[in-house]
Amino acid sequence: MVAHILIVDDEPDTEPLFSQSFSAQVESGQYRLFFAKNGVEALNILQETPEMDIAITETHLPVMDGLTLIGHIVEQYPLMRSIVVSAYSDLSNLRAVMNKGAHDFVLKPVDFEDLGATIDKTAALVASLKKAQKSQQKLNSITDELDVSARLQRSILPGNVMEKGPLKVYADTDPAAEVGGDFYDFFWLNDTLLGVVIADVSGKNISAALFMTMTRTLLKCFARLTQSPADCLTRVNETLVAENPTLMFVTGFYGVIDATTGILTYANAGHLPPLVMGLDKKPTFLEENPSLALGIDETFVFKDYAYRCAPGDTVFLYTDGVTEANNPSGEEYDFTRLLACMQDSERKTPKELTEAVTASVHTFASGAPQSDDITTLCLRYEKE
Numbered sequence: 001m002v003a004h005i006l007i008v009d010d011e012p013d014t015e016p017l018f019s020q021s022f023s024a025q026v027e028s029g030q031y032r033l034f035f036a037k038n039g040v041e042a043l044n045i046l047q048e049t050p051e052m053d054i055a056i057t058e059t060h061l062p063v064m065d066g067l068t069l070i071g072h073i074v075e076q077y078p079l080m081r082s083i084v085v086s087a088y089s090d091l092s093n094l095r096a097v098m099n100k101g102a103h104d105f106v107l108k109p110v111d112f113e114d115l116g117a118t119i120d121k122t123a124a125l126v127a128s129l130k131k132a133q134k135s136q137q138k139l140n141s142i143t144d145e146l147d148v149s150a151r152l153q154r155s156i157l158p159g160n161v162m163e164k165g166p167l168k169v170y171a172d173t174d175p176a177a178e179v180g181g182d183f184y185d186f187f188w189l190n191d192t193l194l195g196v197v198i199a200d201v202s203g204k205n206i207s208a209a210l211f212m213t214m215t216r217t218l219l220k221c222f223a224r225l226t227q228s229p230a231d232c233l234t235r236v237n238e239t240l241v242a243e244n245p246t247l248m249f250v251t252g253f254y255g256v257i258d259a260t261t262g263i264l265t266y267a268n269a270g271h272l273p274p275l276v277m278g279l280d281k282k283p284t285f286l287e288e289n290p291s292l293a294l295g296i297d298e299t300f301v302f303k304d305y306a307y308r309c310a311p312g313d314t315v316f317l318y319t320d321g322v323t324e325a326n327n328p329s330g331e332e333y334d335f336t337r338l339l340a341c342m343q344d345s346e347r348k349t350p351k352e353l354t355e356a357v358t359a360s361v362h363t364f365a366s367g368a369p370q371s372d373d374i375t376t377l378c379l380r381y382e383k384e
Contacts, residue, residue: 081103201250
């Protein structure tokens with residue numbers, strides 16, 4: 001790496017002396033030397049050469065002294081470092097220059113071998129500072145992109161609340177990172193049929209977010225073509241397997257509830273079993289057989305199940321960020337605590353219930369790092 005060095009001195013023999021003393025470094029491309037006779041000339045050169053690494057300056061200069069010059073360098077070129085050349089008799093002024101922000105100094109008469117070692121050490125420091133700055137800029141850029149991705153990801157979700165007729169829905173997600181792999185959805189297929197979805201993509205990065213978006217889009221498209229959740233998931237699965245070079249997968253639950261009858265038809269793709277709870281009834285898991293996640297086996301055929309919701313019944317969907325949340329001792333929140341929390345929250349609204357579960361998980365975690373997204377969806381049927 002070339003060290004760009006600005007020498008500021010009004011003595012006429014400065015340029016030939018430095019050029020001769022460091023001729024080997026200049027010829028090898030290690031140093032590139034620039035010369036100025038005063039501080040104003042130095043600042044002009046710095047404007048034309050922003051990649052300058054080091055300034056070697058006298059303390060006493062015409063037009064603008066070394067103290068003022070170093071003040072400008074510290075303020076305008078924070079990655080540059082200054083080396084001051086001073087006479088032993090001028091130590092009080094040297095102290096002021098060092099307090100102003102000079103990095104190092106050499107005393108007259110100049111020992112060029114010692115000055116070369118000082119330059120090399122300073123150049124290495126500047127190089128590390130510039131590398132750190134580039135890394136920080138890259139990190140800031142990634143952070144900005146993640147922030148935009150997170151806002152875009154949340155913007156495609158349907159919001160938190162849906163209330164129409166006898167059906168009330170509240171859903172929310174608490175991502176573990178800027179972008180996550182969980183998603184929920186609810187949408188009307190016609191005047192009486194409401195679709196509800198919760199899903200969890202493998203991974204917690206940009207790839208997972210993109211796979212999540214693709215899965216959600218496919219599911220909503222196929223949901224318009226069939227009222228069977230199993231048929232819909234089967235079609236989504238076939239498409240994902242065919243277009244899945246990264247071998248990602250997604251677990252998901254898709255149900256369609258009829259607002260006129262309360263019948264919930266549903267299919268599960270390797271997702272955690274939903275809970276159903278009625279007034280004065282203990283929460284229980286919906287019936288289903290084990291099944292595969294989406295994106296693994298294109299030949300797998302999913303199965304429809306049905307549950308008739310009684311007035312006041314609540315169906316609660318969740319991702320494994322709930323049950324697998326860890327506390328500092330490594331214990332998992334698990335299904336037992338979830339069932340107890342549901343039991344304690346049986347009289348709560350869908351919003352209050354989902355918030356109670358999320359709060360219970362965070363209280364259990366006791367400050368342990370959140371390792372997975374926490375996503376919940378609560379559906380209540382209130383037909384009289």
